[in-house]
Amino acid sequence: MDYRLDLLSEDEFEKLVNSLCNEVLGAGVVSFAKGRDGGKDGRFQGTANNFPSKASSWNGKFVIQAKHTSSIEASCSDKSFHGNKTSVVNEEIEKIKALIKDNEIDNYILFTNRKLSGGAEQSIRAHIQQETGLGNVHIIGTETITEYLKTHKQILKRFGLENFVLPLDFYNDDIKDLILVFTKNAKKITNLSLPTGNPIPYAKKKKKNKINNLDKHYYARIRQHSLEYFSQIDDFLSDPINSEYAIAYDNFATDLGSMIEIRRNDFDNFKEVFGFLNKKIFDDHKAELSKHRGLIWVFLHHMYFNCHIGRKK
Numbered sequence: 001m002d003y004r005l006d007l008l009s010e011d012e013f014e015k016l017v018n019s020l021c022n023e024v025l026g027a028g029v030v031s032f033a034k035g036r037d038g039g040k041d042g043r044f045q046g047t048a049n050n051f052p053s054k055a056s057s058w059n060g061k062f063v064i065q066a067k068h069t070s071s072i073e074a075s076c077s078d079k080s081f082h083g084n085k086t087s088v089v090n091e092e093i094e095k096i097k098a099l100i101k102d103n104e105i106d107n108y109i110l111f112t113n114r115k116l117s118g119g120a121e122q123s124i125r126a127h128i129q130q131e132t133g134l135g136n137v138h139i140i141g142t143e144t145i146t147e148y149l150k151t152h153k154q155i156l157k158r159f160g161l162e163n164f165v166l167p168l169d170f171y172n173d174d175i176k177d178l179i180l181v182f183t184k185n186a187k188k189i190t191n192l193s194l195p196t197g198n199p200i201p202y203a204k205k206k207k208k209n210k211i212n213n214l215d216k217h218y219y220a221r222i223r224q225h226s227l228e229y230f231s232q233i234d235d236f237l238s239d240p241i242n243s244e245y246a247i248a249y250d251n252f253a254t255d256l257g258s259m260i261e262i263r264r265n266d267f268d269n270f271k272e273v274f275g276f277l278n279k280k281i282f283d284d285h286k287a288e289l290s291k292h293r294g295l296i297w298v299f300l301h302h303m304y305f306n307c308h309i310g311r312k313k
Helices: 010-024 088-101 118-132 142-151 153-158 173-185 202-211 216-225 227-238 240-262 270-284 293-305
Strands: 042-047 059-067 107-112 136-140
Touching (some): 010 153, 059 088, 142 153, 173 270, 173 293, 216 227, 216 270, 216 293, 240 293
Antiparallel strands (some): 042 059
């Protein structure tokens, strides 16, 4: 999962880091205003709740430093971060030395939204320890921050990161083309009464909704706003003249169903799955689908209703 931390500003990333530290260190984390931070964006004094682990929590004076980059590909192995005299890490080392001299630090934690391999973490940590003499040093990259955010979802929502989430990717030109062709053939529905036909008994739908954690209120919206189009979609796809689009629908539904299953645990409920899929398809094809955005929901709901996506058992 990628929460696109690169899309945050430096200030937002610092606040995010301190919010996470409030959870893993303790509620006494103090944040500093933007400016010359002297090597610290936050501080904490005492015994950590569970850092680096519950079994052996650090204690004393903690200094928290956040280093943000707007590059999605940035790595802690980049020379500009660690590997030359003017690197970010070497600049921080000089600040740490000053903090040690002023007796302001026992533990140092550097957060970054860069990718961090195990080898790079060990190398950077050892370099800081060797140059400063500070024993308790920890480097936290985007992978660990992501795990923290999965655990503390209130922070995820506070910073709007659910809007940036990229838990899965998929090819969606097929569904875009299908929607555009369908709009030329579909009869506009003005009667909001529900059709009597229901290819799958409602009792089984209730079971499917429970399995997929889709609440009854959202399912009621499917029935009210999308179900009336389903017979038209079925007629369109079953017409031999539209076999090309029927194949495209089947390919898209199969791929999408598999991708959702692979990353299903990244979503709390199926409403979030629908929301993510709709946003991605629309964002990828705004120009073509701006006048037909409602049909994205309809086709996604059709796939769910007919068990092309979502678990059945």
